[in-house]
Amino acid sequence: MTQSFTLGETLPADRASIPTLYAAAFPQEDLVPLVEALLADPAVLSLSAHLDDRLIGHVLFTHGKLENRSETVALLGPLAVHPDHQRQGIGKALIADGLSRLKAKGVTEVLVLGDPAYYGLSGFRPASRVKPPYPLLAEWMAAWQWLRLDGGEDDLAGRLLLPNAWMRAELWS
Numbered sequence: 001m002t003q004s005f006t007l008g009e010t011l012p013a014d015r016a017s018i019p020t021l022y023a024a025a026f027p028q029e030d031l032v033p034l035v036e037a038l039l040a041d042p043a044v045l046s047l048s049a050h051l052d053d054r055l056i057g058h059v060l061f062t063h064g065k066l067e068n069r070s071e072t073v074a075l076l077g078p079l080a081v082h083p084d085h086q087r088q089g090i091g092k093a094l095i096a097d098g099l100s101r102l103k104a105k106g107v108t109e110v111l112v113l114g115d116p117a118y119y120g121l122s123g124f125r126p127a128s129r130v131k132p133p134y135p136l137l138a139e140w141m142a143a144w145q146w147l148r149l150d151g152g153e154d155d156l157a158g159r160l161l162l163p164n165a166w167m168r169a170e171l172w173s
């Protein structure tokens with residue numbers, strides 16, 4: 001039987017468990033320096049999923065702007081669910097909770113770079129016209145997705161401006 005998990009903003013007590021969670025979810029990739037740099041930014045929304053007192057899922061949403069536009073946008077990621085607890089709705093629930101919090105704060109659009117088969121389940125649509133901080137390979141364009149939170153029909157356009165932690169070419173290639 002699937003046990004129930006709880007969601008909420010990441011607590012100081014979760015911080016020590018985050019490297020272990022990311023190492024388990026991304027065995028081929030070290031995302032911990034990026035995640036820790038983002039966690040140091042008070043404007044980044046950090047949500048965690050727990051089973052009892054264990055951290056089993058985590059997601060970050062970074063606020064950004066589009067060049068020459070006034071709307072606030074956000075970038076979803078990274079997102080990690082511990083392999084022992086995947087495919088139980090935890091990732092989907094973390095995304096839904098984040099989107100609802102961002103919508104309440106007036107964020108216009110959320111961007112994500114990831115598998116369209118997965119993020120499409122949460123309403124994301126492929127090939128955003130927003131330009132990421134670094135050019136993507138042509139084969140990644142469909143993985144660059146958008147979701148309007150304000151009821152708008154079309155995605156926004158313009159260059160995405162993000163905090164420094166995201167401004168490294170290797171994160172985008």
Ligand SMILES: CC(C)(COP(=O)(O)OP(=O)(O)OC[C@H]1O[C@@H](n2cnc3c(N)ncnc32)[C@H](O)[C@@H]1OP(=O)(O)O)[C@@H](O)C(=O)NCCC(=O)NCCS
Nearest residue numbers: 025078079080081086087088089090091092093114117118
């Ligand atoms: C990808 C990941 C975050 C998904 O989280 P999860 O809690 O396992 O996913 P959920 O249970 O919320 O999935 C919901 C739906 O997506 C589907 N799904 C899950 N993982 C998927 C994947 N990798 N590709 C496509 N669909 C996927 C499930 O079948 C489920 O659909 P259903 O409810 O219709 O059956 C998690 O598997 C993970 O951490 N993977 C390793 C790290 C990673 O790839 N992170 C994402 C990139 S930043």
